[in-house]
Amino acid sequence: xxxxxxxxxxxxxxxxxxxxxxxxxxxxxxxxxxxxxxxxxxxxxxxxxxxxxxxxxxxxxxxxxxxxxxxxxxxxxxxxxxxxxxxxxxxxxxxxxxxxxxxxxxxxxxxxxxxxxxxxxxxxxxxxxxxxxxxxxxxxxxxxxxxxxxxxxxxxxxxxxxxxxxxxxxxxxxxxxxxxxxxxxxxxxxxxxxxxxxxxxxxxxxxxxxxxxxxxxxxxxxxxxxxxxxxxxxxxxxxxxxxxxxxxxxxxxxxxxxxxxxxxxxxxxxxxxxxxxxxxxxxxxxxxxxxxxxxxxx
Numbered sequence: 001x002x003x004x005x006x007x008x009x010x011x012x013x014x015x016x017x018x019x020x021x022x023x024x025x026x027x028x029x030x031x032x033x034x035x036x037x038x039x040x041x042x043x044x045x046x047x048x049x050x051x052x053x054x055x056x057x058x059x060x061x062x063x064x065x066x067x068x069x070x071x072x073x074x075x076x077x078x079x080x081x082x083x084x085x086x087x088x089x090x091x092x093x094x095x096x097x098x099x100x101x102x103x104x105x106x107x108x109x110x111x112x113x114x115x116x117x118x119x120x121x122x123x124x125x126x127x128x129x130x131x132x133x134x135x136x137x138x139x140x141x142x143x144x145x146x147x148x149x150x151x152x153x154x155x156x157x158x159x160x161x162x163x164x165x166x167x168x169x170x171x172x173x174x175x176x177x178x179x180x181x182x183x184x185x186x187x188x189x190x191x192x193x194x195x196x197x198x199x200x201x202x203x204x205x206x207x208x209x210x211x212x213x214x215x216x217x218x219x220x221x222x223x224x225x226x227x228x229x230x231x232x233x234x235x236x237x238x239x240x241x242x243x244x245x246x247x248x249x250x251x252x253x254x255x256x257x258x259x260x261x262x263x264x265x266x267x268x269x270x271x272x273x274x275x276x277x278x279x280x281x282x283x284x285x286x287x288x289x290x291x292x293x294x295x296x297x298x
Contacts, residue, residue, distance in 0.1 A: 001030075001109050002089045004040040004189075006081030007096045008074050012052045015097050015233060016043065020060045022099040030105040039105075040064065040089075042081045043096070046071040073203035074182075082197055085189050094184040097233040098124070107227045108186070118195055118220035119187040119212065121180025122228035123170045132232060133166040134181035135224035138216075139209060139253070140261060170226035177224045178216065182208030184230050194218065204245065206252035213260050242286045250279040 005023060009016055020041065027039045042064045045053050053067050066080055078093050085091045090108065104122075111120070124132040167177045185208065195215045198207045212222045257271045 001105070002036075002038045002040075002086075003027075003092065003105070003108070004042065004085050004089045005092045005094060006042045006044065006078060006085075007094055008044045008046055008077035008081070009052050009056075009096050010046045010048050010071060011050050012048070012096045013050060013055070016052060016056060017059050018099060019094075019096045020056075020063060026100045026102050026104045026106075029102045030109060042066065042084055044068065044077040044080045046073070046077050073200065074205075075198035075202045075207040076200040078182075078207075079197040079200060082192055085192065087189050089189045090186065091189050091192055092184065092186045093182065094230070095182075095232070098184050099231045099233070101229040101231070104228060104230065107229075111225070113188050113191075116219065116221050117223055118191050118215035118218075119180065119185050120223045120225040120228065121177075121186070122184050122230050123168070123224075123226035124181065124183060124230055124232045126232055126234060131168055131170060132181070132183075132234075133168045134183060135166075135168040135175075135177040136179055136209075137165050137167065138178040138213060138260070139206075139256060168224060168226075174223055174225050174227070176221050178222065179209045179212035180222055180224060182211075183232055183234075185211075186225075186228070191215075191220070195220070201255060202252045204248040204252065206249075206256045210256055210259060242290065243283060246279060246282045246286055250275050250282075 007016075007019065012019075023039070023041060041060075041062070043056055044066045045056075046068050047070050053065060056063050056065050064084070066084075068077065068080065082091065082093070121134055124134040126132050167175065169175075195211060195218060199210050202210060215222060254272065254275055257268075257275075261271070262268060
């Protein structure tokens with residue numbers, strides 16, 4: 001099995017070493033069969049102002065470090081790494097704050113790749129041991145009311161409307177979904193070629209939903225695969241600029257709406273007003289959190 005893991009780093013700090021060590025441990029647990037077995041780890045650093053590149057060079061010299069002169073965003077950084085991928089590789093795009101389980105590559109080796117499966121997403125568990133809602137329905141206007149971080153989703157997690165939006169239920173087994181989180185996306189090289197690279201107009205957020213939508217437009221399936229398990233320490237880089245992160249999120253949400261969810265001028269107005277109001281509330285909450293000594297993470 002030939003695997004290439006690509007991650008985009010920005011102020012990753014020690015988290016990036018934990019990410020690399022988890023990959024090494026899982027690869028070692030799988031074993032190997034000589035020259036036919038290969039793991040390539042690529043870190044695309046988006047001009048980190050801290051010591052992330054030096055840390056990787058000193059403690060993980062086997063990692064291919066592609067240092068960028070400027071920070072052009074997550075999607076652009078992923079594309080730098082994806083352009084290094086080779087045929088016959090399984091290519092994994094994942095955050096540097098995601099740690100694979102020791103049996104990750106063992107489970108991955110057992111999976112087949114029907115020609116109509118574009119990508120798989122693993123079960124993602126957060127620091128609080130809860131399963132993250134990393135498999136979802138395509139965003140609509142209702143997503144703002146019943147999406148992953150909404151008050152209604154938290155208050156009524158078992159309701160039918162929320163369950164239609166949030167589809168990560170490991171107990172149900174592998175299932176087709178609309179889109180999976182970019183925290184960890186797994187696909188053979190030829191699917192990345194068929195669907196294309198990420199849209200670099202998304203600086204942060206929603207590039208994963210856009211990619212999965214383009215896969216769906218080509219008649220390809222997106223699979224939630226809970227036998228693959230990872231742990232997510234969310235927000236390690238976005239916490240440094242929380243206000244800018246909130247703005248980037250809502251800008252990307254508007255771009256996604258304009259690209260995939262438009263249904264007339266009236267809906268555009270509703271979407272624009274709803275996103276603007278949501279952004280202002282998030283900015284206010286984040287600013288108050290920072291003044292009160294909070295981290296400001298989403």
